[in-house]
Amino acid sequence: MVGVELKGAFRGETRRSLRSGFGVYQYSNPYFRYEGTWHEGKKHGFGKLIFADGSYYQGEFTHNEIIGQGTRYFAATRNTYTGHFYYGEMDGHGRLRMGNDDCYEGDFKSNHFEGEGSYLSHNKQLYTGNWHNHRRHGYGEQSYVDGSRYSGDWVADKRHGFGKLIDIQEGFVIYAGSWKNDLMYGEGTYSIGETYAYRNGMIVNNYPVGWPFQLCVNENQTSTIELTEEPTVITVDIINTLENASRVEADCGRLIRLRCGQKTDQPTSDSLPTPFGYHVNLIPRTIRSSPSEEQPEIASNDQTDISERKHFQDSMLTAADTGRAQFVGINIDTFTIKLASSTAAPVSPASTQTTSSKNTRRKAEKPTMPSFVFIIDDITDPVPFNKSLDTVYLPVNFSVTHLAQ
Template sequence: MNGSELKGAFRGETRRSLRSGFGVYQYSNPFFRYEGTWHEGKKQGFGKLLFGDGSYYQGEFVDNEITGQGTRYFATSRNTYTGHFYYGEMDGHGRLRLGNGDCYEGNFKSNTFEGEGSYLSYDKQLYTGTWHKNRRHGQGEQTYTDGTRYSGDWIADKRHGFGKLTNGQDESLIYEGSWRNDLMHGEGTYSIGETYTYRNAMLINSYPTGWPFRLCINKDKASTLLLTENPITITIDIIDSSENNNNRVKADCGRLIRLCCGQRTDHPTSDSLPTPFGFHVNLIARSTKATSSTDQSISELNEQSGGDEVKESIEDSMLAASDEGRAQFVGINTDTFPIHLPNSSSSVSNSQSSTQPSASKSSRHKAEKSATSSSIIFIIDDVTYPIPFDKALDTVYIPVQFSNTNNTQ
């Protein structure tokens, strides 16, 4: 478009009958107005193009076109772009401030984000990396409002490929491995809280392939647990019960497994726990005798984990941290939980004592435990917090029998 083709009204400098120097041009379409410099009838140099809706461009013109450095304000969206233009389009390096408070700074191509750039949203989410057609694409790092940070591969605005998700506050690992369509998918390591880690295993759509999990005691070989005064070890396995394969999930590590002892009650209260056997139990506080080294290490672990709920559970239970899908309670015997007899059992015990006046206190204690063994139950459950994959493991109930045969001389 040359000077002779412009049909609107012009006021300004001319040279050889052509607009040259500074001038103001009102287009025949009143929506457009230009104020700036001219050269041989064309907009050239610095000027301002105004639009009837309040939008404008202010910056460089080359040969009648918006090309070079400038600022473009869009009245409808309230977006403002400052940077390089090429033939009227955002092209090159620039900064776009959106009307909603978001801001992008980086490379543009034909009015779209293209190449390296950073996008800061109004709620302080930040992405820095590569873009393609306004989408995160390639390598980049995204910080989210909850403080977590993802660094890795992107395809079409989704996490896809290999990436690492961390806690932005302490840099602890949440997940590192393969992603697909914005979800954890493939081989990777997943961590949550201060103890739990799902190590080098397969996930599909952010869930483990061996889903769901359940607890099992001693490989399901014991339906009733026999306790003596000799310490035993209770082994708890975390089992993959999908498709009935019943294999231990060795990738599952760091769950907190709790063992409680309960005694059947005929008069349940609000504090009594229901069981699948049709009766309630009252929890029995653990013995205050000196603990083994294993118990001490468990106590230290729970002091580190912090939660009030876990600390309260120590008083009435034992805790073990799983490793490679297995947790072990070491040193369990007849004195681990002091058993309190109900009145009915006490009368039985008293009658036995009256018929055997010469019986020692230890013998009476054995008889009392024998009389109540059918009413004692161990409750084993998963108290990991936060709950991994929003799935707690099923509770295991184990009836307990007492035996003193090993101590009878």
């Protein structure tokens, strides 16, 4: 075999006037320099091709071509590839460590990620799965810095198809269902912790179809609640305002709170404002000897926050299921209702000098009934889809006969 005669300076071993064995060759173009083994005038075996900018290839050569195992360093990007080469290109299995400390290990084809491989970013996000043309494509698993992990289908570097997004730290499925262009799109189940879940509902672009939702008192109940000594049930629905106010049965596990307040014309710093121009003073729940089913137990250790204790003392809590929440067993004794003396009709000093003074005194002696309202709101934390449901203000009447006793 006749070797190819190269133009440049060569120092090394020869055989039959051909470069053979170890030798150093300086190309006529000073940018390139080779040092390594030769066979019949060709680079063959193990050698190092050095570039003037500091880049280099070191590894196997086959008949003058970069074919086989080797290491390629790119000075401009500080990337280093170690693996298999074919005609000078990264081709086969190898590891590419990039200048920004990202690292890919897996299959290559013509300098692209192709086949199976793992990509670990400098901030410890890891993808393991299939690749096509340098992109995540096919089935793969991707972990994220927020502690979540996606397992499922990919198309052109985006989550597309069926997949699950899991909270690794808490150990629950955030979302399981269809994806499109990296967004939750189609039928699926979205969860927050062990409480909230949007089950088997349609989601488009990460949000439920028919957004937004609202809270409303069940349509079978009147607009004003009449409370007596007989227990009653207050039913609250989560409705879809864009579809004829239909109940959203996919919405489950929201924490719904019910509080009672007395309307006041003299608000204090503790009074709650309402969108109707008046304020309310919250009324605490009646303290019972045994905890009720609706009231969650509070830890008795000294580290329990005082505001948290107060929160449970003035509230009734219940979890919604299939778009509906129910407060069961509410009667006139559920909240500590007292008639404030200031609500009595004032007596005018001049009234004692009129002929109707007796009637006026009788009216003053009979206390007037103050106005009460139930405040029903959504306190799910964290907030599903970054939106809390609107607060419902429900007027309530208590038995005047019972209160007078």
